[in-house]
Amino acid sequence: MVKPQFLKQKNMNRVLASLAPVVISAIYFFGWRVVAVLAVTAVAGFLTEWYMQSKKGGKVSTACFVTTTLLALSLPPAVPLWIAAVGSVIAIFFAKEAFGGFGKNPFNPAIVGRAFIYVSFPVEMASQFSPAYHGFPGGFAAWSASGGVDALSAATPLFAFRNLSFSTDLLQLFTGSIGGGAVTAAGSMGEVSALVLLFSAVYLIATGTAKWQLTFSTLLGASILSFILHNIAGIAAVPSVPATLFSGALMFVAVFMVTDPVSAPRQQISQWIYGLFIGMMIVLFRYKAAFVGGAAFAVLLGNIIGPSIDMWIAKTKKAKA
Numbered sequence: 001m002v003k004p005q006f007l008k009q010k011n012m013n014r015v016l017a018s019l020a021p022v023v024i025s026a027i028y029f030f031g032w033r034v035v036a037v038l039a040v041t042a043v044a045g046f047l048t049e050w051y052m053q054s055k056k057g058g059k060v061s062t063a064c065f066v067t068t069t070l071l072a073l074s075l076p077p078a079v080p081l082w083i084a085a086v087g088s089v090i091a092i093f094f095a096k097e098a099f100g101g102f103g104k105n106p107f108n109p110a111i112v113g114r115a116f117i118y119v120s121f122p123v124e125m126a127s128q129f130s131p132a133y134h135g136f137p138g139g140f141a142a143w144s145a146s147g148g149v150d151a152l153s154a155a156t157p158l159f160a161f162r163n164l165s166f167s168t169d170l171l172q173l174f175t176g177s178i179g180g181g182a183v184t185a186a187g188s189m190g191e192v193s194a195l196v197l198l199f200s201a202v203y204l205i206a207t208g209t210a211k212w213q214l215t216f217s218t219l220l221g222a223s224i225l226s227f228i229l230h231n232i233a234g235i236a237a238v239p240s241v242p243a244t245l246f247s248g249a250l251m252f253v254a255v256f257m258v259t260d261p262v263s264a265p266r267q268q269i270s271q272w273i274y275g276l277f278i279g280m281m282i283v284l285f286r287y288k289a290a291f292v293g294g295a296a297f298a299v300l301l302g303n304i305i306g307p308s309i310d311m312w313i314a315k316t317k318k319a320k321a
Helices: 010-030 033-054 063-073 081-093 109-120 122-126 157-164 170-175 194-206 212-232 241-246 250-257 268-288 295-320
Strands: none
Touching: 010 033, 010 063, 010 194, 010 250, 033 063, 033 081, 063 081, 063 109, 063 250, 081 109, 109 122, 109 295, 194 212, 194 250, 212 241, 212 250, 212 268, 241 250, 250 268, 250 295, 268 295
């Protein structure tokens, strides 16, 4: 049996450190089952990458655990563990190893794994909401928050707004204290608290781990289209700019997914265009798509056009020189 070897990556270690408060908040909101989902995705992803790398004498990258952690936090709290494992295998094998391993993947692996199980298992992924704990000790004193709650009484803020015309209090959206009332659930474990995600963003940007242009442009793109549709076009199904920013997976995606150094463009101007495009597409998908949350598909579209934007900007600069 080949002993696994590890490729140490300082930047990836920083990303893992920035994910720690998100994991802690997820446990608070949804119970210790969060750890089980994290463990399952980590083991499945590690075994997949180790098997593939052992065939060519390579090493398991720290990025593998970043991918599995991001994938786990993008899943619903009550997701069946076997579905989480499937998503992790798809993310590592098809979105990473099939292209040659770390640094060669054109798509964000965690997003690919999430998108695959999102469309393959829509009932488990998009129609079974879990209530979120609030108050002390919250989920720290429980295994899971799910069980016996119907979709209407446990609607996510996005679902409640688009389908029930119910607006969640902005402070509750920002802090993640959405327990009680008509909205008591979140679509995924890592998206609940915009406040926690902003702390992670500050750390990633301050340490030079993530490009602030990517995060800011994504939020800006979502804000622009949300303002146009809500305030100018008067479309009631589109929430206000603050509600758009603080609900759903937008903040999570802007902080952790769009900033992926491998799948994001290299040119600074390209990064602005890339982020603006993804932010706008998220709002458009929320408004028109069958699934309320379309962040994963928006990022995948961004991954597709990212290299072309880079080539276009580089060609334009060369022509002007």
